[in-house]
Amino acid sequence: QVQLQESGPGLVKPSQTLSLTCTVSGGSKRSSDYYWNWIRQSPGKGLEWIGYIYYSGNTYFNPSLKSRLTMSVDRSKNQFSLKLKSVTAADTAVYYCVGNIAAPGRSAFDIWGQGTVVTVSS
Amino acid sequence: EIVMTQSPATLSVFPGERVTLSCRASQSFSRYLAWYQQKPGQAPRLLIYDASTRATGVPLRFSGGGSGTEFTLTISGLQSEDFAVYYCQQYDTWPRTFGQGTKVEIK
Numbered sequence: 001q002v003q004l005q006e007s008g009p010g011l012v013k014p015s016q017t018l019s020l021t022c023t024v025s026g027g028s029k030r031s032s033d034y035y036w037n038w039i040r041q042s043p044g045k046g047l048e049w050i051g052y053i054y055y056s057g058n059t060y061f062n063p064s065l066k067s068r069l070t071m072s073v074d075r076s077k078n079q080f081s082l083k084l085k086s087v088t089a090a091d092t093a094v095y096y097c098v099g100n101i102a103a104p105g106r107s108a109f110d111i112w113g114q115g116t117v118v119t120v121s122s
Numbered sequence: 123e124i125v126m127t128q129s130p131a132t133l134s135v136f137p138g139e140r141v142t143l144s145c146r147a148s149q150s151f152s153r154y155l156a157w158y159q160q161k162p163g164q165a166p167r168l169l170i171y172d173a174s175t176r177a178t179g180v181p182l183r184f185s186g187g188g189s190g191t192e193f194t195l196t197i198s199g200l201q202s203e204d205f206a207v208y209y210c211q212q213y214d215t216w217p218r219t220f221g222q223g224t225k226v227e228i229k
Contacts, residue, residue: 047166047209047220062217096165106213108156110177112165 002027002034004097004113012091012120018084022097022113025078031055034099036073036080037109042093050095053080054102087120094118124149124212128221134229137200143224145193145210154214157186157195160223161206169208170195200226 008020020038024031032055041047051061053071061069070083084091095118099111125148135141145155153173158166168177170186173193183198197204205228210221 046222047211049218049220060216064217100213106154108168108171108177108211108213109158109166110168110171112167115165 002029002099002111004099004111006095006097006113006116008095008116008118010117010119012087012118013122014088014120015086018082018087018091018118018120020082020095020097020116020118021079022081023077023079024099031075031078033102034111035102035107037098037100038071038082039096039098039109040091040093041096041115042090044090045093048093050082050084052100089120092118092120123217124151124215124219126210126212126219126221128208128210128224130224131222132225132227134227135200136229137202139200140196140198141200141226143195143197143208143210143226145188145195145221147191147193147212149215150190151212151214152189154212155186155188155193156211156213157184158209158211159204159206160209166209197226202228 003026005023012018035052037052038050053059068085073080094115096115097113098109101107127146129144155173157170160166174186185196207223207225
């Protein structure tokens with residue numbers, strides 16, 4: 001069973017960059033068998049898909065966040081990362097790393113990390 | 123983007139009852155619809171994908187249906203562990219979008 005674990009600062013100051021890492025472990029499938037996503041959840045906006053990165057480094061972002069987003073993958077460490085710049089209080093949320101199968105066609109989000117709370121405040 | 127609207131916001135039901143949750147999409151699509159269950163302090167859990175296929179380990183009392191712009195999740199014989207918030211999500215087009223959730227609470 002693949003497991004995902006988010007890590008990163010729980011508090012970020014306004015206008016700074018939010019940085020999170022997700023570590024992938026376990027399971028019989030390879031990292032290249034999945035798309036690795038970030039999804040956030042806040043009381044105000046509910047669940048919001050942020051974007052994904054594939055094992056190859058290909059990315060696709062939510063247009064609403066695209067201008068502030070960077071994602072990267074470290075294959076040697078089985079990790080993928082998110083950077084969101086110029087944060088405001090509206091970026092306060094629980095951030096989840098989430099996997100979905102990279103099969104032909106489309107797939108639902110079937111592997112979720114436990115989530116990490118990020119608060120944007122001075 | 124496709125806007126997903128769930129109704130009702132809250133359902134109060136007795137254990138053992140059958141409930142049906144609704145999810146409406148702002149644009150039509152065929153089957154790329156998922157349902158998730160979320161309990162307090164936990165991440166969402168995939169229940170149903172492709173509108174009607176149960177994910178691994180999901181009990182038979184959960185069933186999904188619909189296509190186009192109208193989708194449903196039915197829980198037959200609510201158990202105590204089923205009281206939670208349920209979200210629908212489309213993965214037909216980008217960006218992927220979620221409904222705002224339906225809370226199923228004990229009456």
